[in-house]
Amino acid sequence: MTTTPLFETKNLKKYFPVKGGILNRTKAEVKAVDDISFAINPGETLSLVGESGCGKSTTGRAVLRLEEPTDGEITFNGEDFRSLSKSELRDKRKDMQIIFQDPYASLNPRQKVKQILDEAMAIQGVVPKKDRPARIRELMDVVGMRPHQAERYPHEFSGGQRQRIGIARALSVDPKLIVCDEAVSALDVSTQAQVLNLLRDLQRKYDLTYLFISHDLGVVRHISDRVAVMYLGKIVEIADKKSLFDSPRHPYTRALLSAIPVPDPDEKSERIVIEGDVPSPMDPPSGCRFHTRCPFATDICKQEDPELRKTGDMADDHQAACHHMEEIVAQYGTTPTLPEEVGNE
Amino acid sequence: MTTKDHTPVLKVENLQTSFFTYDGEVKAVDGVDFEVRENETLGIVGESGSGKSITSLSVMQLIQSPGEIIGGKIELNGDDLLQKSKAQFAKYRGNRLSMIFQEPMTSLNPVFTVGHQVAETVKIHKKMGKREAHQEVIRMLKLVGIPAPESRAKSYPHELSGGMRQRVMIAMALACEPELLIADEPTTALDVTIQAQILELIKRLQESTGMAVMIITHDLGVIAETADQVAVMYAGEVVEQADVKTLFNRPLHPYTQGLMNSIPRHDVDVDELEVIRGTVPSPAEMPSGCRFAQRCPYASEICNTHPSLAAPSNNIDGHTDAGAVRCWIYTDEWDAEGNPMKNEEVQQGS
Amino acid sequence: MHIFIIRRLLQLIPVIIGVTLVAFLIIQLIPGDAAQVMAGEAASEEQLEQVRENLGLNEPLYVQYGLFLADLAQFDLGESVRTGQPVMELVAPRFWITLELAFWGLVVAVSVGLFLGILAANKQNSFRDFGTMAAAVIGLSMPNFWLGLMLMYVFANQLGWLPTSGWGDWQQIFLPAITMGTAGAAIIARMTRSAMLEVIGEDYVRTARAKGVKERFVIYKHALRNALIPVVTVIGLQFGYFLSGAVLTESVFSINGLGRLVVDAIAQRDFPVVQGTVIVLALTFVFVNFVVDVLYRVLNKRIELN
Numbered sequence A: 001m002t003t004t005p006l007f008e009t010k011n012l013k014k015y016f017p018v019k020g021g022i023l024n025r026t027k028a029e030v031k032a033v034d035d036i037s038f039a040i041n042p043g044e045t046l047s048l049v050g051e052s053g054c055g056k057s058t059t060g061r062a063v064l065r066l067e068e069p070t071d072g073e074i075t076f077n078g079e080d081f082r083s084l085s086k087s088e089l090r091d092k093r094k095d096m097q098i099i100f101q102d103p104y105a106s107l108n109p110r111q112k113v114k115q116i117l118d119e120a121m122a123i124q125g126v127v128p129k130k131d132r133p134a135r136i137r138e139l140m141d142v143v144g145m146r147p148h149q150a151e152r153y154p155h156e157f158s159g160g161q162r163q164r165i166g167i168a169r170a171l172s173v174d175p176k177l178i179v180c181d182e183a184v185s186a187l188d189v190s191t192q193a194q195v196l197n198l199l200r201d202l203q204r205k206y207d208l209t210y211l212f213i214s215h216d217l218g219v220v221r222h223i224s225d226r227v228a229v230m231y232l233g234k235i236v237e238i239a240d241k242k243s244l245f246d247s248p249r250h251p252y253t254r255a256l257l258s259a260i261p262v263p264d265p266d267e268k269s270e271r272i273v274i275e276g277d278v279p280s281p282m283d284p285p286s287g288c289r290f291h292t293r294c295p296f297a298t299d300i301c302k303q304e305d306p307e308l309r310k311t312g313d314m315a316d317d318h319q320a321a322c323h324h325m326e327e328i329v330a331q332y333g334t335t336p337t338l339p340e341e342v343g344n345e
Numbered sequence B: 001m002t003t004k005d006h007t008p009v010l011k012v013e014n015l016q017t018s019f020f021t022y023d024g025e026v027k028a029v030d031g032v033d034f035e036v037r038e039n040e041t042l043g044i045v046g047e048s049g050s051g052k053s054i055t056s057l058s059v060m061q062l063i064q065s066p067g068e069i070i071g072g073k074i075e076l077n078g079d080d081l082l083q084k085s086k087a088q089f090a091k092y093r094g095n096r097l098s099m100i101f102q103e104p105m106t107s108l109n110p111v112f113t114v115g116h117q118v119a120e121t122v123k124i125h126k127k128m129g130k131r132e133a134h135q136e137v138i139r140m141l142k143l144v145g146i147p148a149p150e151s152r153a154k155s156y157p158h159e160l161s162g163g164m165r166q167r168v169m170i171a172m173a174l175a176c177e178p179e180l181l182i183a184d185e186p187t188t189a190l191d192v193t194i195q196a197q198i199l200e201l202i203k204r205l206q207e208s209t210g211m212a213v214m215i216i217t218h219d220l221g222v223i224a225e226t227a228d229q230v231a232v233m234y235a236g237e238v239v240e241q242a243d244v245k246t247l248f249n250r251p252l253h254p255y256t257q258g259l260m261n262s263i264p265r266h267d268v269d270v271d272e273l274e275v276i277r278g279t280v281p282s283p284a285e286m287p288s289g290c291r292f293a294q295r296c297p298y299a300s301e302i303c304n305t306h307p308s309l310a311a312p313s314n315n316i317d318g319h320t321d322a323g324a325v326r327c328w329i330y331t332d333e334w335d336a337e338g339n340p341m342k343n344e345e346v347q348q349g350s
Numbered sequence C: 001m002h003i004f005i006i007r008r009l010l011q012l013i014p015v016i017i018g019v020t021l022v023a024f025l026i027i028q029l030i031p032g033d034a035a036q037v038m039a040g041e042a043a044s045e046e047q048l049e050q051v052r053e054n055l056g057l058n059e060p061l062y063v064q065y066g067l068f069l070a071d072l073a074q075f076d077l078g079e080s081v082r083t084g085q086p087v088m089e090l091v092a093p094r095f096w097i098t099l100e101l102a103f104w105g106l107v108v109a110v111s112v113g114l115f116l117g118i119l120a121a122n123k124q125n126s127f128r129d130f131g132t133m134a135a136a137v138i139g140l141s142m143p144n145f146w147l148g149l150m151l152m153y154v155f156a157n158q159l160g161w162l163p164t165s166g167w168g169d170w171q172q173i174f175l176p177a178i179t180m181g182t183a184g185a186a187i188i189a190r191m192t193r194s195a196m197l198e199v200i201g202e203d204y205v206r207t208a209r210a211k212g213v214k215e216r217f218v219i220y221k222h223a224l225r226n227a228l229i230p231v232v233t234v235i236g237l238q239f240g241y242f243l244s245g246a247v248l249t250e251s252v253f254s255i256n257g258l259g260r261l262v263v264d265a266i267a268q269r270d271f272p273v274v275q276g277t278v279i280v281l282a283l284t285f286v287f288v289n290f291v292v293d294v295l296y297r298v299l300n301k302r303i304e305l306n
Helices: A056-063 A086-095 A113-124 A129-142 A147-151 A159-171 A189-206 A217-223 A241-246 A251-259 A299-303 A325-332 A340-344 B052-059 B086-092 B114-125 B130-143 B162-174 B192-209 B220-226 B244-249 B254-261 B332-336 B343-347 C002-029 C034-039 C045-055 C061-073 C087-122 C127-141 C144-158 C174-200 C203-210 C215-252 C258-267 C271-299 C301-305
Strands: A007-020 A025-040 A045-049 A071-076 A096-099 A177-181 A209-214 A226-231 A234-240 B010-021 B024-036 B041-045 B067-076 B097-100 B180-184 B212-217 B229-234 B237-243
Touching: A007 A056, A025 A056, A025 A226, A025 A234, A045 A056, A045 A217, A056 A177, A056 A209, A086 A096, A086 A113, A096 A159, A113 A129, A113 A147, A113 A159, A129 A147, A129 A159, A159 A189, A189 A217, A189 B254, A209 A217, A217 A241, A226 A241, A226 A251, A234 A241, A234 A251, A251 B192, B010 B052, B024 B041, B024 B052, B024 B067, B024 B212, B024 B229, B024 B237, B041 B052, B041 B220, B052 B067, B052 B180, B052 B212, B097 B162, B114 B130, B114 B162, B130 B162, B162 B192, B162 C203, B180 B192, B192 B212, B192 B220, B212 B220, B220 B244, B229 B244, B229 B254, B237 B244, B237 B254, C002 C061, C002 C271, C034 C045, C087 C127, C087 C174, C087 C215, C087 C258, C087 C271, C127 C174, C144 C174, C144 C215, C174 C215, C203 C215, C215 C258, C215 C271, C258 C271
Parallel strands: A045 A209, A045 A226, A096 A177, A177 A209, B041 B212, B041 B229, B097 B180, B180 B212
Antiparallel strands: A007 A025, A007 A071, A226 A234, B010 B024, B010 B067, B229 B237
């Protein structure tokens, strides 16, 4: 496959200053996103997955320049996205939309749904005023709501319906890429399933490209084509969905997968429990950032930051950043989880 | 594991808790029954608005105005809890039954050290002096796996991570060796690797003390992992109750089936997730019949009458211990009505 | 914490410069010739020149300000143009009286305010709540001097329980303190009530109940400690207002405090005294604010981290 990616970022960094001291000067930096690169092909869903503090949401905002990245390249549709001026950026926004976790916080409570949608279209100037009512009806239909519901205010809807409105707003300007930032995390499972199915149907219908950010590996498996696992600002493993879930290579990916409780009582407790908390991103461990919690860590892990790489039997677009991948595979194979005794050593 | 002949540690009968709002009475919990035995974990699962949290808060009598327990019976090892005065019941809380909550971030008092907060429990219930209480705090913090307990005891809650705070909550809850621990969404706010640690910890402590545990969650994975018995709640009622294996292998209630099929799993591929159409009915429009009927793919005439929670009458696959379900499909009336839908089809969740 | 205090102290520097500058400019901003205003219309040209000389009004403005600051650093606030006494000597004893008065006013405000606020919050929407809050509105809207006069009329003139005026005897404390504290009590009561209501809904209060803490301790230990955090700020501000607002109460009860001093000084156009009083009050206000900030920090452990 040699499709040109719709979106690509190289060496993306986002550092936040930590101020302190008597004169309130910058004392240190939180490296929320620290030199990551990935590309998304048109019509594809790439998921960023990881625990809190891994930098996945910051990445989502940085690639849209909602928060200006500290460094790195962003290419969108062949264009250098970072060199765009403020006004050019505003024009480009219609191609890249974002859906947030809490739809309620991102919808103006004083506007009716139709006003919300109308405003989104008016700002981007994509749909002439006279065509907008028809477009609003169409959008409501597309996200599975009834047209007359556009006359209501956001508070009159349930969480799932609000998320549908958020999706309708994103769709109103015909975007190419949608960043879904924990878009279904606040929803109950039955509603979550409805919204996930909707996102997938819309992708097929409009050939949308998604950057899907989530902490829920079940959701990620369902929606993604490819998955990147993040830990403390770094991508530790990136692969197509099948490789990642069926033969993960990074010990963190495996630990993550084995930590998720499976809704099947017969499959109980084939799990390793990794010790300790995620270290503070303000003071990340040296070398491999996972070494403080990794059951396989050796001296080299404390000193050298591993690069993303591929070893012999891995699928083409599968890469992981671990010094000991080969030994671990030789000893334990490539099952998604690791044998229990590993965690207890 | 489950020992049938024990008297239950906790026995809840026909619990009713309502909220009296300006819009009228909201029956958040409406006639709930269950039991939890020694060394056993009961999982209560349901979505938001199902009444699962209100149920657990009712057992602890932590319902605040405008909410009120308006009926039912709650017994702790034979002691009728609802008959106790406020002062009497305060002596039980944190002592004979305790609770941990969803938000470890906000559940600890920000202005006291964690050591002080754990010590408070033993000072109240065990009448320990300062020094003795301190020793006990260190012992408990060590027990729940907090590294360097001596210095951590002097920390304020904001200085600890979410996982550590939940450990502190557990130390506090278990300091007096309660007969019953209620865990209300204990890991929902935590990352999965931390969730695994906390669930493991609760299990380990249960094994050593033999306490009964009630775990409330929306996550069927957590249920499968931890519970022995499960109650599924929907719109203020228990709609299905069974031991964990029976429930997961053969969910009976259409709602339970829908719930299970709508979870995206990380270990299995599904092309299209099954959805439960519609949303939970609002309290104002609660149907008088089966509360799930509007969303149920099998709803029939008889569902306009409210079903009761009962063992399925028609023998299913020779299983005798099939728990209880609140659905007409599993009654003789359903068969008598000559409904086209056969039980077998429902059980396949088609 | 030390860093915080040092930073906060450094931030005081521009505030203090601003305050002294404004106080300094009081004399410059008097419409017309300051010397004329102070010396009176009948003053001769020599007398005016004498006043100008004494006040240094002939120097360029920045030199005047520099001299002013230099004097201030030595606690020299100049002399009264009426009596020739050093302003510092006039201000100091009266400052203590006002401080004492403000202190007792604060005692009334805090004790009554906290008590009523907790009482109201404890039984939200009850008769007790509405009654307390109605009383607070009345207390807040009652003019200070009128309240003083009424108290004096009832308790001194009619009942004869307490002296009508003066300062120094413990019995003379009550009426002025109540007069001063009433509005503050009302503000603190409302603040406490809303802070308590907010805190009572917090998860950690529920945790305290779940632990078996007696309801009394749930309220007075777990909830109140947290509710006090915003209330402390209000209390600190109240104290500042009391200092500057003492004028009316002092007039009503004939107390020889700073308020009286400044009123008399304005009437007699004794501007150095006005200036001196303003500086002392403003600096006290700044200092009280600083203490409140530090206290807020001590109470609220969470801020320290950020």
